[in-house]
Amino acid sequence: MKKIGFIGTGVMGRHMVRNLMKHGYAVSLYTRTKRKAEELLAEGAEWKETISELAREADVVITIVGFPEDVEEVYFKEDGILNNASGGTVFIDMTTSSPELAVKIAEAAQRNGQAALDAPVSGSDVFAEAGKLTIMTGGEPSSFEKVRPVLEAMGENVVLQGPPGAGQHTKMSNQIAIASTMMGVVEAITYAEKAGLDPAVVMSSIEHGAAGSFSLSKLGKKMIGNDFEPGFYVKHFVKDMGIALASAERMELPVPGLRLAKEMYEELMENGGENEGTQALYKYYKWKAEGNV
Template identity: 40%
Template sequence: MANEVKNVAFIGLGIMGLPMAKNLLKAGFNVTGYNRSQGKIDELVEAGGNGATSVADAVKDADVIITMVPDSPDVAGVVRGEDGVFANAKKGAYWVDNSSIRPDVTAELSKEAVEAGIRPVDAPVSGGEPGAIDGVLSIMCGGEQADFDAVKPVLEAMGKTIVLVGPAGSGQTVKAANQLIVAGNIQLLAEAIVFLEAYGVDTNAALNVLGGGLAGSKVLDQKGQKMLDRSFEPGFRLELHHKDMGIVTSAAREAGVILPLGAVAAQLVAATVAEGHGGLDHSGLLKIVEQLSGRDK
């Protein structure tokens, strides 16, 4: 643990945030958590952390402040204002945003952080709930090299693959690309499963052999059985992937980049959410394939 980094404030103790905060505790950091629902704060306290009554309360003594909230407006709401991070954190503290938000918003908020005397690192994560629990997340970071180096011990308590990919906002850009790839993989896996089931194939055996060849992927490993079991308890909710696909398609349009398959995947994610399945795991994309094939149960 870096000597200057002992106290960590963790804001946003959701499906991903709570296990990430618990891993920080296991690594020996002093963690103070804040969440909109008290129950999650209580869980952190039971694990050995401290609870805060507000964002301002959480960040006042923190060396590193981590935010892990759903969307761009949520992050802005947490860091801005008289009760926010920028107004209440001590000068020189580091702000690590593990949320997945728009790159342009990240760049704007990072500039505001620097003006407030806070050192920002955008650090969105990939690996879902299992990765958060096991502490093996992939963390793509944007910011200054010195700031990245300072917070890396904190990130290493939560992740396995941790890379600085460029200046402020770059982490969010790479995360958008990650979500593009993941959505496409999930959609094709769903199509393959519906196709296999239509022919009465032993799907468990089929996924086993597919996983050993070029079709193998972490998506197949983590989501294949969930699809076969129609078990869609959220590790990462479809509504959040819908948000992320909006980010990547918008950013691609601004850059003049064409994403033909990505656009289709984004529409299928949107359709699944529109059908009322936004609270399901993103493996729930299987439902829209079944529906389009007339095989929904």
């Protein structure tokens, strides 16, 4: 399966496309704004004017778009993926989306003689560039094995978690863990500063102990350096937390840490931080502690 159609070339997607091409795949692209794909087109990707054209010519269609409503649109509209791809095509939705929508896509694909996997990713743009993403997959084992080499071109921790929807449920577990961790990292750094310590020196100790995490080591350094450029947008994290919270409520599972984190990030968005990286919570927390928000 060498012909890949790819929809969505944002912060993560553009690196994923490059890694696919490095592994010898012929990649065609569609985005709402062609300008965003120009660098990749110059590097060898092929442009398609419509989703339907892309879907008809691909063995595998990969999507990584912004929100569940975007996923629904590109798959289910008349000129979308499901209505135009050939039988035997495998769809891989790598957007963080709802488990219920993943099941809906998989069922529709099966009726068409196609197959669909939900395969959201974890890891920043740095991991995407290095081809070292964690890829959490839901779907049929036979379809997973068919496209495993495609997934392994983009990630090094590629795991089939279970049936359709299982990849998205796994990603929700990931985001729930990150949500409370980010609050802890922000509070740890601001505590160190308030105590008159150098937070960079403090981090050189605690990141190697029980408190160690990606959020502390990578995003904590960005906080200290006042670097709030997005590796992952605040607005997308809020979307993810909303999906996780709704799913937890359906399972009657209390998630107070997730709920608090979502409220804090929503306040950050309301104060203009929606297009910053998730580490911008540090800036907002300091403003709030100082009575500026």
